[in-house]
Amino acid sequence: MMQNYDYDLFAIGAGSGGVRACRMAAATGARVAVAEERYLGGTCVNVGCIPKKLFVYAAHFAEDFEDAAGFGWTVGGPKFNWAHLIANKNKEISRLNGIYGRLLKNAGVDVFDGHAEFEGAHTIKIGKKTYTAENILVATGGWPFVPDIPGKEHAITSNEAFYLDDMPRRVIVVGGGYIAVEFAGIFNGLGAEVTQVYRGPLFLRGFDEDVRGFLANEMRKKGLDLQFDTDIVGIEKVADGLRAVFKDGREHKADCIMYATGRKPLTADIGLETVGIVLADNGAIKVDDYFQTSAANIYAIGDVIDRIALTPVAIAEGMALVKTLFSGTPTKLNYADVPSAVFSQPSIGSVGLTEAEARKKYNSVNIYKSKFGALKHTLSGNDEKTFMKLIVDRASDRVVGVHMVGPDAGEIIQGIAVAVKCGATKEQFDATIGVHPSAAEEFVTMREPFTEPVPDSTQAAVE
Numbered sequence: 001m002m003q004n005y006d007y008d009l010f011a012i013g014a015g016s017g018g019v020r021a022c023r024m025a026a027a028t029g030a031r032v033a034v035a036e037e038r039y040l041g042g043t044c045v046n047v048g049c050i051p052k053k054l055f056v057y058a059a060h061f062a063e064d065f066e067d068a069a070g071f072g073w074t075v076g077g078p079k080f081n082w083a084h085l086i087a088n089k090n091k092e093i094s095r096l097n098g099i100y101g102r103l104l105k106n107a108g109v110d111v112f113d114g115h116a117e118f119e120g121a122h123t124i125k126i127g128k129k130t131y132t133a134e135n136i137l138v139a140t141g142g143w144p145f146v147p148d149i150p151g152k153e154h155a156i157t158s159n160e161a162f163y164l165d166d167m168p169r170r171v172i173v174v175g176g177g178y179i180a181v182e183f184a185g186i187f188n189g190l191g192a193e194v195t196q197v198y199r200g201p202l203f204l205r206g207f208d209e210d211v212r213g214f215l216a217n218e219m220r221k222k223g224l225d226l227q228f229d230t231d232i233v234g235i236e237k238v239a240d241g242l243r244a245v246f247k248d249g250r251e252h253k254a255d256c257i258m259y260a261t262g263r264k265p266l267t268a269d270i271g272l273e274t275v276g277i278v279l280a281d282n283g284a285i286k287v288d289d290y291f292q293t294s295a296a297n298i299y300a301i302g303d304v305i306d307r308i309a310l311t312p313v314a315i316a317e318g319m320a321l322v323k324t325l326f327s328g329t330p331t332k333l334n335y336a337d338v339p340s341a342v343f344s345q346p347s348i349g350s351v352g353l354t355e356a357e358a359r360k361k362y363n364s365v366n367i368y369k370s371k372f373g374a375l376k377h378t379l380s381g382n383d384e385k386t387f388m389k390l391i392v393d394r395a396s397d398r399v400v401g402v403h404m405v406g407p408d409a410g411e412i413i414q415g416i417a418v419a420v421k422c423g424a425t426k427e428q429f430d431a432t433i434g435v436h437p438s439a440a441e442e443f444v445t446m447r448e449p450f451t452e453p454v455p456d457s458t459q460a461a462v463e
């Protein structure tokens, strides 16, 4: 006998993955509901990608004002107002929250405010009410994590950084991932004295070695104090701010210490144990290729499964799941060649393998590199450099990795990612006519495999 459930799909969490899965499922005619305890749109919209990128724009103006002088502009003593930025950012986020609410409503999805937890494999409890569903989707995302050190209560995470009352003048950012790197650049651009502390030898583990070193150098040129191979062992509140004590005994004062040392899947207090859902060692929900958990009718997607913690990936996982559940097409997600950007200053764009990964996977690879000063900086006088790298499997001539550090790297890499996903060869890159004058054209004009240190050149000189 068919059970009668209130819904065909009930999602916990209206973030990037949950919202897309609900909308797509409702479009197939399924009866869908979602519970959200904090904010519609989840991390990305409220305390992630969107406000972060707005902050990056804000921070970059500092350099833009300076660059303008070489083009004949006189910009008189620019001033920055933190409260104004926060107010405008908050306004935009409220607008987006409204849009998400309307998108769900117009799709016919029931939205419940509040904390949802499992009461049974088919039953969700929100406050005193319960709802039943044939399928349940856990899309609860992740939460930042501050290590257990004395004084950790004085530290903030990215969540709070978006809502600080005042702009801190001295900032320590702890961590070596992309969020730490981005915030170090944001605070530096906005005029703070910034120290970034990372316990490893170089930040951005997992990115191409050349990219990591190149960015570190560019960030130092912009005045950032990067402290690698060290860590903070304690934080104290003192009369003029906070004092961080490093593991070698050194001390450093700051007004704000922000930890971006990782995010953990948000799995506590949802009653996962009630329904016997198995977690991996890192706390992520274990799922199979079709996002099914250890409970047959319960699925999970997005940061809570900790595969690739990016918004477009959570969205793609949600769409794959809906195809499997409601369109009769069991669908896996292909995680190869997911492009990504780091909105550092200068920014990174990356797709495919790093050089180290490519050397492990293929017998022989050709590496193409280019380093140049962008045309704009011939007049601005800014000594920022751009770096590009292509990694090619010699046997097949396929371009298996593309990396860039420089302005608009995230925008440029999106187009390149299509070519890489389609399996483009180096010959096809070479046969593509460049867009001139642009930095991006360099990707189709690199002819000689790299053999020795990349010479410095300006783009004008390269032409």
Ligand SMILES: Cc1cc2nc3c(=O)[nH]c(=O)nc-3n(C[C@H](O)[C@H](O)[C@H](O)COP(=O)(O)OP(=O)(O)OC[C@H]3O[C@@H](n4cnc5c(N)ncnc54)[C@H](O)[C@@H]3O)c2cc1C
Residues within 6 Å of the ligand: 012, 013, 014, 015, 016, 017, 018, 035, 036, 037, 038, 039, 040, 041, 042, 043, 044, 045, 047, 048, 049, 050, 052, 114, 115, 116, 117, 139, 140, 141, 142, 158, 179, 266, 269, 270, 301, 302, 303, 304, 308, 309, 310, 311, 312, 314
């Ligand atoms: C500072 C920062 C910058 C980032 N920048 C980028 C970027 O530039 N590009 C990019 O692609 N990604 C970026 N990300 C990552 C991106 O935000 C996440 O990968 C994405 O939001 C994951 O989506 P999700 O649906 O898995 O979870 P989330 O978007 O986190 O949504 C989960 C939702 O579930 C809700 N929830 C949790 N538990 C319950 C419960 N029990 N009941 C009801 N509701 C619940 C939460 O309140 C939340 O709204 C960034 C993240 C951070 C923190």
